[in-house]
Amino acid sequence: MRKIVTTLLLVLFTLNINAQNRKEFFKSPNGMFLISSDLHIHSVFSDGEVWPSIRIKEARRDGLDLISLTEHLEYLSYKNDMNITDRNRSFEISNSMLKEEEALMVINGTEITKPMPPGHFNAVFIKDANLIINPDGEKAIIEANKQGAFVFWNHPNWVENRDDAIARFDKLHERLLKKKLFHGIEVVNEHTYSEEALALALEHNLTIMGTSDIHGLIDWTFDKEKKHHRPITFIISKNITKKSIRDALFSQKTFVWHRDMLIGKKENLLPIIDKNLTITSNGYYKKIVTIKLKNHSVIPLKIKYTGVYTFHSYGSLLEVPANGELLVTVKTKEILDSIEMPFEILNIIVEPNKNLEIIKTVKL
Ligand SMILES: [Zn+2]
Ligand SMILES: [Zn+2]
Known part of the structure; x- marks a missing residue:
């Protein structure tokens, strides 16, 4: 034994x-x-x-x-x-x-x-x-x-x-x-x-x-x-x-x-990118909120934001470096508890001519 x-x-x-x-x-x-x-x-x-x-x-x-x-x-x-x-x-x-x-x-x-x-x-x-x-x-x-x-x-x-x-x-x-x-x-x-x-x-x-x-x-x-x-x-x-x-x-x-x-395949990549792209809030100043996009993976994430808000210093194209982070200030017009952020990840291919789409819920 x-x-x-x-x-x-x-x-x-x-x-x-x-x-x-x-x-x-x-x-x-x-x-x-x-x-x-x-x-x-x-x-x-x-x-x-x-x-x-x-x-x-x-x-x-x-x-x-x-x-x-x-x-x-x-x-x-x-x-x-x-x-x-x-x-x-x-x-x-x-x-x-x-x-x-x-x-x-x-x-x-x-x-x-x-x-x-x-x-x-x-x-x-x-x-x-x-x-x-x-x-x-x-x-x-x-x-x-x-x-x-x-x-x-x-x-x-x-x-x-x-x-x-x-x-x-x-x-x-x-x-x-x-x-x-x-x-x-x-x-x-x-x-x-x-x-x-x-x-x-x-x-x-x-x-x-x-x-x-x-x-x-x-x-x-x-x-x-x-x-x-x-x-x-x-x-x-x-x-x-x-x-x-x-x-x-x-x-x-x-x-x-x-x-x-x-x-x-989308079904394989979606849970992986969901895990490797995390978004947290650094809080509001007036009615603009700074969020931190963190990339935990070895590839840069080339992202297109496809939602309704606009950003304070970027257009809709963002790049989060490999194993790095990016601060983005979002103009939400009013102070909100959370927002949904839809993205297309341009360097992740799930079908010919189609990139991975993902929606992240961000607590503000
Ligand atoms: Zn061979
Ligand atoms: Zn061969």
Whole structure:
């Protein structure tokens, strides 16, 4: 019994350390965890330029919770120099580097790499990459599904596959979709964002994904001096366990951080922005009231006020810096207890050409 209690305490303690070690990009709604992930990464085990250990170190530097090394099954750039017999090796090497106390997790994944159609598909949460190798893309995707994989269509806007960079389905994609053989779509890949892919995701209930698809070094590809960062998919999960994260991916509980934009379904983003934008009153002077807009997130919030009042020193466009605040004086014409403030958040995209709308009640 004592042993069980000690083990339980140890497990709780470890979980606690893991939770404490996590980087907070956004405040998460109560009872939810925002799992930061990059599920499309390459190493020298396909056509990437680095050993898998560098991917772990980069993920630690970026404060990620979850990555997957998704090596191409079909492209092995160094096959004359490296004898790759087991396609799970980059997963095994990276996974073995993890320490008990760290937050980072690695899942096994692969990239099924075919000409169009179907193009390139990532499968993550796979059991054995070797069994997925198949000259027929559809059969490879079926095998990944048999292993319980979460499967998503990579870079549907890639100019090498679509010379107009417009993401759209071919007959084969429609068939795969009908059979529920893929579950997500990349709306962001490396530096690109596809509004057409977002439209496809919303129309067909696909999970919205954003990934780095990194081949070189993260810091050379995404220049911190230009305030760039790798695209991160946040998975809204009930627990910090692989099972819960996988469930959340299948339930489309994601949003993507790309440059200073967030892209995702309204139902996913609204509670997060509600939590990360708080407004308090600094009190009235005469009949004008100063309010403090506080942004608890890593992105600046570019806001358009759409209500009836006017401000004393700004027009309707406001910007609350990342992890910062902005004081705004509102002319309410009379002294009020509270006001409703409707906003559009211009850098949060919930549909093609549509930004997140939110109404905040402010106690004055
Ligand atoms: Zn690819
Ligand atoms: Zn790739």
